[in-house]
Amino acid sequence: MKHLLFFSFSLFLLFSCRDRREYLLPDSGTHIRFNDMQIGQTSRYVLFKGEAYFEANNFNFTYLPDTLVLAIIGADANGYLVEEKLTPGSASLHGANHVYNADSVYRYYLTIENDTVRQKAVPGQSFWIPNHLTDNPFVLPLAQFTAPEVNIVGWKTDHTYTESYWTATDPAYSLFGYFYVDLNILTDNRDMALDGPGSWYAYSAENGIVKTASYSWWTQEGLGWDLLPD
Secondary structure (H helix, E strand, O other): OOEOOHHHHHHHHHHOOOOOOOEOOOOOOOOOOOOOOOOOOEEEEEEEEEOOOOOOOOOOEEEEEEEEEEEEEEEEOOEEEEEEEEOOOOHHHHOOOOOOOOOOOEEEEEEEEOOEEEEEOOOOOOOOOOOOOOOOOOEEEOOOOOOOEOOEEOOEEOOOOOOOEEEEEEEEEEEOOEEEEEEEEEEEOHHHHHOOOEEEEEEEOOOEEEEEEEEOOOOOOEEEEEEOOO
């Protein structure tokens, strides 16, 4: 990690006093939980920018002063309706341009089908799902991945660079003082074989998406989001 902005350093000081073995239990906090989605759940994420995705020993990234909020605002036959927007103080709303279409408020559905969370467009919209969270619509199996074991380091994992789809697990990951057990790791880099973007996700049924990033084949740079504590 090359740089930390002041607010990120403050978060570190605030939460570093917690025992790193403290699990973020399903009944604590109000963020979006895939195994118990409810109207009113809200997840907040801080933006980061990473470099050199393909380099095995380069995990450098920088936090940026943008905060993304995902809130479940409704539920109907289509699934759970999510509203996604940047907070008013986010730098990209004031000329920083870290996030494309920063002032847009996006809505889409989350559904659970065959023990899998899917991101789906609101009926009547285009098949593409506009959002800030990721470049590619996600399909996340909720069953626990058991192998191989990888480590999240910086803004990515220590898995070998591949332009393919693969899954793994990180058995122990600490973020802002919270300790996450057995996170599923899903990486979809298939489009990178055609010079398109790749994306990866660290998530669990109990905690929703904890970390995600999307990155360019051309620049090997990426933007991503880290889940903030409730």
